[in-house]
Amino acid sequence: MTQCAWPKGDKQMQAYHDEEWCRPKHDERYLFELLTLEGAQAGLSWQIVLSKRDSYRQAFHDFDLDYCAALTDKDLETIKETYGVIKHAGKIKSVRSNAQAVQALKAEYASFADFLWSYTDEKPVINDWQTDAQIPVQSPLSVQISKDMKKRGFKFVGPVTTYSFLQAIGMVDDHLGSCPFHTANRKFAD
Template sequence: MMKTRCAWVNKDQLYIDYHDNEWGKPTKDDKTLFEFLVLESFQAGLSWYTILKKREAFREAFDNFDVKKVADYNEDKINKLLENEGIIRHRGKIVAAINNAKLFIAIQKEFGSFSNFIWNYVNNEPIENNWDSIKDVPATSIISDQIAKDLKKRGFKFFGSTTIYAYMQAIGMVNDHTNDCFCK
């Protein structure tokens, strides 16, 4: 019997695995939180599927998302990344990833971990939504608006409310699996 999944999942096994094993599953690991922070910022204006297909190349290009290494990237590294055909070669997004890595570290120092900071917005408990259709799922929320405003004030780039809401879905802060999905 076929499993019913959220309507946005295509038939590609990569997408199916992501949906079934990661999307909407709470993660509080700072390394994973940083990975999704970088990936979501690169996704702005593109499809998530495009980013997912390039995820392994991103991992390799960005030193397996080691936040301290990324924070120390210099102009030579930026130029190497701009030549890397496996990733999205957008100078603004690459520079933003380096900037955001530095700010991620500052938040870790301030709050003990990035996880403590981000999960505090939902009192450390995922928001469980009950959507009948993918059409019901919002692109933003009051909380994503608040987080985006806070991150912007801290100097983060490429993190508007829509990107933050997608980030919240990816790290399981919000569970937007539709009611008919087996992951619900």
């Protein structure tokens, strides 16, 4: 079987590919973590963001929604200056505004996961690409979710970032059809 090429032999990227990417997740803390990291990636490589993941976990108390939603401007500035996170002020502030947006969703949905997975009737979109070049950077689904999230006050959730987020949380499986970690192949490997 031919594995996806994007990890390019990097151990951290390979572990993420093998153990997390495109595997359905519903844990709210994990979803918020990946939303934050995908937003931080905008304009950067995923390898850079993954290398800073532990710093993000420390800075944002393992992505505790209540903690993140209550951060002050001073707290955010301290995080920017003290932790090894992406130093873009807007991306750092988006952690607070996105935590607040997730909290606001609870008036309508039981959880952030319920909101997200309602778009696919709780079922992942499983693609069967044969080459990396076939994998899109966005889809009608990511465009719709991006639009709806922006209306709800989320930041750094454009259609491309949202598509990456959907892959990250397993709402979309874009492993190559020949990859041992594609949903159809994983059933036999797990």
